[in-house]
Amino acid sequence: MADAVSVNELAEAMFRTISDAQGLRKLKPNDVSKLMIERFGPERCSKETCKEAIRQLVDSGRCIYTYFGGSYIELPRSEQDPQ
DSSP: OOOOOOHHHHHHHHHHHHHHHTTTOOBOHHHHHHHHHHHHOTTTOOHHHHHHHHHHHHHHTSSEEEESSSEEEEOOOOTTOOO
16 A cells, blocks of 8 residues: 655645646635545545645645635735735
């Protein structure tokens, strides 16, 4: 059995995925989890580990939850962003 992906490694992969999608599409937390399980495989990455990684990203301020007819996870907008 392959080694499980660490929460930190998963959080970094999630951050890159969310960052790449910023401005193109909004990702729901469940979408991000599915992408990570697809990327690393279900034997290395669980839904629980994904939840922990998302919690780490939000608690650290690297990502935020937004609501627009559903909950999404995005990068926080900086003061300089024109949006």
